[in-house]
Amino acid sequence: MSDVSALQHLINSLTCLPSVGKRTAQRMAFHILENDRGAGSELAVALSSAIEKIGHCQRCRTLTENDYCRLCLDKGRDESQLCVVENPADVLAIEQAAHFRGYYFVLMGKLSPLDGVGPEELELDKLDAILAEGKVTELILATNPSIEGEMTAHYISQLAVKQLINTTRIAHGVPIGGELDYVDKGTLAHAFSGRQQY
Amino acid sequence: MESAFILHRRPYHEHSVLVDLLTEHSGRITCIARVAKRKGKIMRGTIEPFRQLAIEWFGRGEVQTLRQVEERRHYAVPISQIARGLYFGELILKLLPKELAAPEVFTAYQQALFDLSSNHQALYLTETDLLASLGLDFVTPVTHKESVPINAQYHYQYTSDVGIELATHTTQGIRLSGQLLLNLYQKLLLDESQQKQYRQFLDHLINQQLGGRPLKTRKFAFEH
C-alpha cells in the first residue's frame, strides 16, 4: 500500500537528523500529519530551498547563500589574523566567546587519511592561496584536540612555515576529544586568549 | 577485561562510534560503542588511537558491542608522528585477518607506540618488527631455503613462498642488498641511501601483499 510506504519513508528520512531515533521520528511524523500539515509543508519548502541555495563561501568555505560569506565580506575585520576551524559551528562558538576580529578558514572536516579525507578534500589549496596573499601574519590553529585535529593542525602549520607565517594554537583548556561548539564560553575564551606559539 | 588498542574509529549514528580494535588475546575486532560526554558512560575522548585500554565487549558476528572501556596508558605520540602511528595501525588493519588471536602483533604495536612516543630514531626497525609479527619476516642471517650465510656483496630477493634467496635477474622477487639485510639483522642504523632502498623494498613488499590495494595513510606518513 503506497500510503503506508509514504509514512514509512517520512519516518526513515527523519532519522537522518541528529538525536532523532525511530521513536522520535515516528512522533514527529504523526505530529505533522495529524496536527500541523501547514508547518510541515513550510518545513519541506525551507529544507529544499536551503539545500538548493546554500553552498560554500569561495574564500573561507563556510556555508553561505552567496559567493562570499558575511564575515569574509566584512572589511572591518583584521586581515592579519586568520583562524582555522573544523566546522561552521566552531566559527559561531568563537564569535560568541572570544574577542576575535580576524577572518576564518573553515575546513568543513579534518584530515582523516583512513577515511579518505586528505588535503584535496579540505581544499587546503584555497587556504594556501590566502596565505600567499601575504596579509596574514598570524595563523591561529583552532582544530579540535583529537588525533585527526592535531594532525590537521600540524599539516597546516607546515603550509604556514613555507610562507614564513607565524602560527599559534589555541590553548588546551579544551578537553581532549571535546569539540569547540560544545565547550562553554569561558573555557573557549580562555583557550583562545591563551594561545601559544606552535 | 582485556587490553586493547584502537586502530580506527568513525562516527556511527549520533551517539555511537564504530571502532576497529586490536586486542591482546582475541585479535582484531570491530565494535560499536555508545559514547557520551558524561561520566559513567564510555567517554567519547577515550575512544582515540594511541591509548592502551582495558575493554569488555559482547555479542557475536562481524560487529560486536563495547560494554566498558578504561584507559590504562596514554602514549604521547608527538604530533609530527601521528600519521606514522596511523600508518602502523593501518598495516594491522590490512594485514591481520579479523578475530585471529595474535598476541605478538599486540606486543609489536605496543612497542611501536612506545618507539613513536620516545622519539625513536630508527622507525624503519620498528616497522620491520611489526611486519615480522604480521608474518612478513624477512630479516635473517642466512637464506631461508638453503641456509647459506648472507653475503654483504650479493643481492637477495624476497618472495612469500621461498623467503630470502639469492637474487637472479630472471626472477621477479623484491630485491635487497646483502649489506642492508645484515644491517637489519644486527639492528644497525641505516645510512640515507640504505634507508631509501629499504623504504622502496617495504613499499613494494606491502603493496604486493595487499594485491595493489593502496595504504591510505602511506602518503601522510612518509611524504609530509
Ligand SMILES: [Zn+2]
Ligand atoms: Zn567566507
